[in-house]
Amino acid sequence: MxxxxxxxxxxxxxxxxxxxxxxxxxxxxxxxxxxxxxxxxxxxxxxxxxxxxxxxxxxxxxxxxxxxxxxxxxxxxxxxxxxxxxxxxxxxxxxxxxxxxxxxxxxxxxxxxxxxxxxxxxxxxxxxxxxxxxxxxxxxxxxxxxxxxxxxxxxxxxxxxxxxxxxxxxxxxxxxxxxxxxxxxxxxxxxxxxxxxxxxxxxxxxxxxxxxxxxxxxxxxxxxxxxxxxxxxxxxxxxxxxxxxxxxxxxxxxxxxxxxxxxxxxxxxxxxxxxxxxxxxGKGRGDHDKQWKGLESLPGFGALTGGAGDKGDVKVLGEGWATIARIDSGAGKSLKDIENDKDAPKQAKQFLDSLGGKVTGTFGEGRLFKTRLVNALITDDGKVYVGAVTKDALVKAADANK
Incomplete structure (x- = not known):
C-alpha cells in the first residue's frame, strides 16, 4: 500500500x-x-x-x-x-x-x-x-x-x-x-x-x-x-x-x-x-514554523518562538534511537520572562504548569515536557532539545551543546 x-x-x-x-x-x-x-x-x-x-x-x-x-x-x-x-x-x-x-x-x-x-x-x-x-x-x-x-x-x-x-x-x-x-x-x-x-x-x-x-x-x-x-x-x-x-x-x-x-x-x-x-x-510558513506550531499558537509564546521564519536553527545530535534535535528559536526571550510576566496570558501560564519540574545543569535552567515516548527540554534561554530519549540524555546533550 x-x-x-x-x-x-x-x-x-x-x-x-x-x-x-x-x-x-x-x-x-x-x-x-x-x-x-x-x-x-x-x-x-x-x-x-x-x-x-x-x-x-x-x-x-x-x-x-x-x-x-x-x-x-x-x-x-x-x-x-x-x-x-x-x-x-x-x-x-x-x-x-x-x-x-x-x-x-x-x-x-x-x-x-x-x-x-x-x-x-x-x-x-x-x-x-x-x-x-x-x-x-x-x-x-x-x-x-x-x-x-x-x-x-x-x-x-x-x-x-x-x-x-x-x-x-x-x-x-x-x-x-x-x-x-x-x-x-x-x-x-x-x-x-x-x-x-x-x-x-x-x-x-x-x-x-x-x-x-x-x-x-x-x-x-x-x-x-x-x-x-x-x-x-x-x-x-x-x-x-x-x-x-x-x-x-x-x-x-x-x-x-x-x-x-x-x-x-x-x-x-x-x-x-x-x-x-x-x-x-501556499499559505504555509515553512518547516521551521511547523516545529513550533503548538507552542506559538498559545498567546504569550510568539516572542519565545521567534515568530517563525528564518530566525531559528535546527541541529541533529547523535544517531539512531538516541537522536536529539536541538532547536534554537533565535528569539532571545526565555521561559523565565513569561513566568515572571504578570501580564502574560493565562494560557501561557497553564502551559508552563503542564510541563514537568524544573531541570538544571551546566547549561543553566529549563523545563521538561515529558511523554512516554518523546521528551523535550526547554531551556530558559529559548533552546529546545527533543527526542525519544530520557531526561538524563536531554540534560547531557544540553550540557554538551549549550
Whole structure:
C-alpha cells in the first residue's frame, strides 16, 4: 500500500528513529523456537523474515484496523493535538492524521495498487475519509460536511516514480508503519524473531527490534508479519519503562481480494464546503514554523518562538534511537520572562504548569515536557532539545551543546 512517514504526520509523534536502511550484518539471526501459545510455524531467522516482508507483492487489500496511542500527554498538550476525535473542523488530512497521536481509533482500509487507496477514520457515527484515486486526493469530513481536494502531483509521472505527496497523507495503516520502522532500522538496532501470534485471524511471525543504545525511551518495536503473504499486520511500540504499548496499530480484519472500483469513487456532496489543498498549502510558513506550531499558537509564546521564519536553527545530535534535535528559536526571550510576566496570558501560564519540574545543569535552567515516548527540554534561554530519549540524555546533550 502506497503511503507515508506519517503517518509520518502521525509518525512524527510516534517513531522518531533517524537511521536509514536495514543492514543485514547487524541482524541477530535468532530463529523462532518459542510460540507461547501462538500458532506453530516453520522456523525462520530475522533476516529471512525481513526478506519475506521485502518480497511481499501484495498491492490489494481491504479491512479494518485499530490504532491505540498512549503517549501520556499532559491534558493541555493533548488538546493541542486535537483531542480524541477525528471528525469536525477542517478536512485537511494533516489535521486529521495528527489526531491519531491520542486515544484509540478505528480505521477502515482499502488499497488497489499505487494509484488507489482509501482510509476511513470512524468516530462514532461520524467519519473522515482520505481517498487517493488516480490524479485526485480527497479528504471528506461527514460531521462538518467539508471536503479537501488536491491533485496528486505524482499521478502523471511514469511508472515506478514515487507518489510521495500522496504517501505523506496515507500513513495510518499498520502495513506502512511497519515499513517505515524497518527502513529506519540500522546498526543501532538489534533485530530478532519473537513468539508467533494470530492477528486478524491469520498466523503471523513477530519481528522484534530493540535499541542497542542506552537512553532511549523505546523498549522495543514488535511487528507481526503474515506468515503467508509477508504483509505486516500489526505494529506495537513498547516503552522502556514498561506498561501498555505506546502505540498498538493492527488489523482486526483483512482480506487480500481486489476491492471494487467504486470503493475509491468520490464526488463532493451537495452543499459541502470544498477547499483546494494546493491553495491552502501556499499559505504555509515553512518547516521551521511547523516545529513550533503548538507552542506559538498559545498567546504569550510568539516572542519565545521567534515568530517563525528564518530566525531559528535546527541541529541533529547523535544517531539512531538516541537522536536529539536541538532547536534554537533565535528569539532571545526565555521561559523565565513569561513566568515572571504578570501580564502574560493565562494560557501561557497553564502551559508552563503542564510541563514537568524544573531541570538544571551546566547549561543553566529549563523545563521538561515529558511523554512516554518523546521528551523535550526547554531551556530558559529559548533552546529546545527533543527526542525519544530520557531526561538524563536531554540534560547531557544540553550540557554538551549549550
Amino acid at each position: 502506497a503511503t507515508n512517514a506519517k503517518t509520518r504526520k502521525a509518525a512524527r509523534y510516534a517513531v522518531p528513529v533517524a537511521v536509514a536502511g536495514v543492514a543485514a550484518a547487524t541482524v541477530a539471526m535468532v530463529p523462532a523456537f518459542a510460540n507461547s501459545g501462538g500458532p506453530v510455524l516453520p522456523q525462520v531467522t530475522a533476516q529471512q523474515l525481513i526478506e519475506k516482508v521485502a518480497a511481499s507483492d501484495v498491492q490489494q487489500l481491504s479491512g479494518s484496523a485499530k490504532i491505540s496511542t498512549d503517549l501520556g500527554l499532559p491534558s493541555l498538550a493533548s488538546g493541542l493535538l486535537g483531542g480524541g476525535g477525528v471528525s469536525g473542523g477542517s478536512a485537511n488530512p494533516e489535521d486529521k492524521v495528527a489526531q491519531l497521536a491520542n486515544g484509540t481509533h478505528t480505521v477502515r482500509v482499502a488499497a488497489d495498487g499505487p494509484d488507489r487507496q482509501k482510509l476511513t477514520f470512524v468516530d462514532g457515527k461520524d467519519e473522515y475519509s482520505l481517498i487517493h484515486n488516480g490524479a485526485d486526493v480527497w479528504g471528506y469530513d461527514t460531521k462538518a460536511n467539508e471536503v479537501w481536494h488536491e491533485k496528486d502531483a505524482a499521478a502523471g509521472r511514469e511508472a515506478g516514480k514515487d507518489h510521495k505527496k500522496t504517501a505523506d497523507r496515507l500513513a495510518a495503516s499498520p502495513q506502512q508503519m511497519a515499513q517505515d520502522v524497518l527502513k529506519a532500522a540500522g546498526p543501532t538496532t538489534d533485530v530478532s524473531v519473537g513468539d508467533t501470534a494470530q492477528v486478524a485471524g491469520r498466523d503471523a511471525y513477530q519481528l522484534v527490534l530493540k535499541p542497542k543504545q542506552a537512553g532511549s525511551t523505546v523498549g522495543s518495536v514488535k511487528i507481526a508479519v503474515d506468515a503467508k503473504t509477508g504483509v505486516p499486520l500489526r505494529v506495537q511500540l513498547l516503552a522502556a519503562e514498561g506498561g501498555k504499548p505506546i502505540v498498538d496499530a493492527g488489523f482486526t480484519k483483512v482480506d487480500f481480494a481486489k476491492p471494487s472500483a467504486d470503493t475509491f469513487a468520490f464526488t463532493p456532496p451537495k452543499g459541502a464546503k470544498v477547499t483546494e489543498g494546493a491553495a491552502e498549502a
